[in-house]
Amino acid sequence: MLESRSDIGVLFTDIEMPGSMNGFALAARVAERWPHIRLVITSGRCRPASRDVPDHGMFVPKPYLAEQLLSAFDRAKPV
Numbered sequence: 001m002l003e004s005r006s007d008i009g010v011l012f013t014d015i016e017m018p019g020s021m022n023g024f025a026l027a028a029r030v031a032e033r034w035p036h037i038r039l040v041i042t043s044g045r046c047r048p049a050s051r052d053v054p055d056h057g058m059f060v061p062k063p064y065l066a067e068q069l070l071s072a073f074d075r076a077k078p079v
Helices: 023-033 066-075
Strands: 010-014 038-043 058-061
Touching: 010 023, 010 066, 023 038, 038 066, 058 066
Parallel strands: 010 038, 038 058
Antiparallel strands: none
């Protein structure tokens, strides 16, 4: 989807995902290939160390309020 669209500005992902890739790997891949996309990562099971979240990404723990999520979208900065 990211290859075919240029209007995506934020990636919101959970750390735990089905399949072989987790949210950290997805965020790192997106940050490398599409540095203009802001990254917001969530989880209800773990709290990552700041070094695990890409430099410009934000982590929002579950459960979260809509306001917290929207704030993270605003504060996440593209590279």
